[in-house]
Amino acid sequence: MMYIDASGVNDCHLQTSASSFRFAQPPSGHLVFNRTALSNLPSFPRASEYPVFTMSAPSITNYIVKRPWLKRWMTPLANWYTDAAGYRKLGLKFDDLIPEESEVVQKAIKRLPSKEAYDRVFRIRRAFQVLLHFPHSPSPNEQIKPHEDVEYLSPIIREIEKENKERDDLDNLVVRK
Amino acid sequence: MLSRSSLSRNAPRALSAGRRAMASAANPTFQYDVTEAAGVKVANREVNGATGTLALVAKAGSRYQPFPGFSDALDKFAFKTTLKRSALRITREVELLGGQISSTHSRENVVLRAKFLANDLPYFTELLAEVAGKPKFTDHELNEVVSQLLKYQQDAVYSSAETVATDAAHGVAFHRGLGAPITPSQSTPYEKYLSGDALAQFAQDAYSKSNIALVATGPNSADVSKISPTGASAGQYKLQASEPTKYFGGEQRLPSKTGNAVVIAFPGSSAFGTAGYKPEASVLAALLGGESSIKWTPGFSLLSKATQGFSFLNVSTKNLAYSDAGLFTVTLTGAADQIGAASKNVVDALKKAAAGEVASEDIQKAIALAKFSALESVQTLETGLEATGSGLVHGSKAYQIGEIAQALEKVTEQQVKEAAQTFLSGKATLVSVGDVHHLPYAEDIGLSA
Numbered sequence: 001m002m003y004i005d006a007s008g009v010n011d012c013h014l015q016t017s018a019s020s021f022r023f024a025q026p027p028s029g030h031l032v033f034n035r036t037a038l039s040n041l042p043s044f045p046r047a048s049e050y051p052v053f054t055m056s057a058p059s060i061t062n063y064i065v066k067r068p069w070l071k072r073w074m075t076p077l078a079n080w081y082t083d084a085a086g087y088r089k090l091g092l093k094f095d096d097l098i099p100e101e102s103e104v105v106q107k108a109i110k111r112l113p114s115k116e117a118y119d120r121v122f123r124i125r126r127a128f129q130v131l132l133h134f135p136h137s138p139s140p141n142e143q144i145k146p147h148e149d150v151e152y153l154s155p156i157i158r159e160i161e162k163e164n165k166e167r168d169d170l171d172n173l174v175v176r177k
Numbered sequence: 178m179l180s181r182s183s184l185s186r187n188a189p190r191a192l193s194a195g196r197r198a199m200a201s202a203a204n205p206t207f208q209y210d211v212t213e214a215a216g217v218k219v220a221n222r223e224v225n226g227a228t229g230t231l232a233l234v235a236k237a238g239s240r241y242q243p244f245p246g247f248s249d250a251l252d253k254f255a256f257k258t259t260l261k262r263s264a265l266r267i268t269r270e271v272e273l274l275g276g277q278i279s280s281t282h283s284r285e286n287v288v289l290r291a292k293f294l295a296n297d298l299p300y301f302t303e304l305l306a307e308v309a310g311k312p313k314f315t316d317h318e319l320n321e322v323v324s325q326l327l328k329y330q331q332d333a334v335y336s337s338a339e340t341v342a343t344d345a346a347h348g349v350a351f352h353r354g355l356g357a358p359i360t361p362s363q364s365t366p367y368e369k370y371l372s373g374d375a376l377a378q379f380a381q382d383a384y385s386k387s388n389i390a391l392v393a394t395g396p397n398s399a400d401v402s403k404i405s406p407t408g409a410s411a412g413q414y415k416l417q418a419s420e421p422t423k424y425f426g427g428e429q430r431l432p433s434k435t436g437n438a439v440v441i442a443f444p445g446s447s448a449f450g451t452a453g454y455k456p457e458a459s460v461l462a463a464l465l466g467g468e469s470s471i472k473w474t475p476g477f478s479l480l481s482k483a484t485q486g487f488s489f490l491n492v493s494t495k496n497l498a499y500s501d502a503g504l505f506t507v508t509l510t511g512a513a514d515q516i517g518a519a520s521k522n523v524v525d526a527l528k529k530a531a532a533g534e535v536a537s538e539d540i541q542k543a544i545a546l547a548k549f550s551a552l553e554s555v556q557t558l559e560t561g562l563e564a565t566g567s568g569l570v571h572g573s574k575a576y577q578i579g580e581i582a583q584a585l586e587k588v589t590e591q592q593v594k595e596a597a598q599t600f601l602s603g604k605a606t607l608v609s610v611g612d613v614h615h616l617p618y619a620e621d622i623g624l625s626a
Binding site: 111173 | 265266317320
C-alpha cells in the first residue's frame, strides 16, 4: 500500500497497514495502491494463532524510501493521495482506520494512555456523526491537519507484534550445545 | 535400641562437637570478604560446591520509598523487560540455564536474588546488572502485570491478622519511615502515584552505586565483576532521606474478620554492627519465647509456660532488627477470648523477668537459643544474603557470625533483667486486630501505652 507523508516519521504507516491488512479488509473509503497485489496472492500462511508480524506483504515503500530521488518524486504524490483519501476531512487520523478486529490491535488499544484512548473514541464517533449528516462536513478546525496525522497506535501494534514473534521464536527454540 | 551407656558415652562427644562447631563459626570460610568494585560494595564468600548465589541488596525498602507502593512495584518489576531483553527472554534464558531468580522487599531493602550452577556466574552477574542498570519500566507492564501482582500481594498480606497487627505495630511505634506499611493496604490510594516514569526515576536512585551492595557465595564468587549502576536521580521520585528513627508507642485497635492477633511491642535492638545493637534483647526474646524448638514439649520459655492452659493460642516473641532501631514484639494469635486472657499472663511473665525471678539455667538456655537462631539465620541463604548486604549498604559492616556469637555469649543475667525493666518503664505499643470486643486494652493488662 502506498502512504508516505512528507515528514519521514510516517513511513512506518506502511509496515503497520501492511501487517494489519493481512487479516482484515482495508477500510472501504481508503484505496491502496498495491491492494490488487495483496488480493492476488493466493493465501497467507498463518504461523500461529497470533497474527505474527510480517513484513513480507509486498510493498514498494522500502524500495522508494531507500532511494532519496524517488522519495522526492513520490512524496508530493503520496501527500496528494492521502489527502484525497478523505479521512482527514472526517476528522480521523490514519491510525483510527486500522481494523480493530484482531487481538493485537485490541491489546494495543488497551495500552493507549487514557487521553489518547478518549480522543480516539471521540474522533471515531465524530466521524460517524459527520457521515450521518453527509453533505455537511465538519468545520475546518475539526478536520485533521497533515501534521496532526501522526502514528499513535501503530508503534504499540508493532511492539506487540514483536512480542508475539519473539514468543513464537522462543517457543520453537532449538538449543545447541 | 540405644543403650544408656552409649548415650552417656556420646554425650561429652556431642558437647565437644558443639564447641568445635562454634570454633568453625569464627572460621574464615564463613566470613565474607568485603571489597569495593567500581564504587559498589561487594561481599563474597568462597564456598565449595556446584551452585552459587548472587544477591543485589538495594537500600530502597518501604522505609525509603517516596510514595506508597513504590518498593513493591520496584520489587515486582525486577526481571521484567529491560532495555536489552524482554521479560519473556529473561525467563526462558534462566530456565535454560536451570537457575532461579526472585525478588523481595522488606522495610529497608529491595533484594534481587539469583541461584545458579556455579559456571553461570558471569551470566547472572550480567543479568542483575541489566535489571538494575537498564530497566525499562513500561506502562503496560505496570498495568498488565505488576499492578495485578501487587493486588495479589495485598490480598495475601491483609488476609492475615498477624501480619496486619505487626505492620500496624510498626506504624504505631515508628510513625513514618520504618512505620510505613511494607505493602500498601487495599484502601490506600497508591495507584495515583505509580507510573512507569515515576518508577524509572525511583529506580535510578534506588539502584545507584552508593545505594546497593552485591553479595555472592559460591566456588568462584570472587569473580563478581563490576556492575554498572547509574548516578542518583534528581527528580521528584527519589529515595526518602533517611530520618533517624524515633520510637513513639501507643495503642491501636483494628476490627477485622480475618482472625485475631495482638502484638505487644517495645523498642528493641537494632541490627548487628550498628550503634543500637543490644544482644540482650535477642536473649530476652528467646527467654520469653512462646514457641518451642523441640517437638511435643512446651519448652523452657516463660511465655509457653504462662500460656499452657490455652489450647487455641499461639505466642511468639521476636526482636525485629533494623539498621537504626528495633522492635521487640510479642505476638498472640488465636481465639479472641483466649488472647484477651493470655495477654495479661504475657505482661506478668515480662514483670517476672524484670524482677529477676528467672532461673539462671533458663537464661543460659535462652542465650544458646538466641545464638543458634542468629547464626542459623545468617547461614541460611535466604536471610543471610539480605542481612549481609543490608549491613554493607547501611554503612555498617557485613554480618560476621563469629562476632555475633561472641556478643551473645557475653550477655549477663543482669543485662536481661535491665532490658525487661526498660520495656516496662517505657511506653509500650499495643495493637489488637480482629474481634476487638474481646481483645484487651493496654490498661487491662497492666501496660502503659
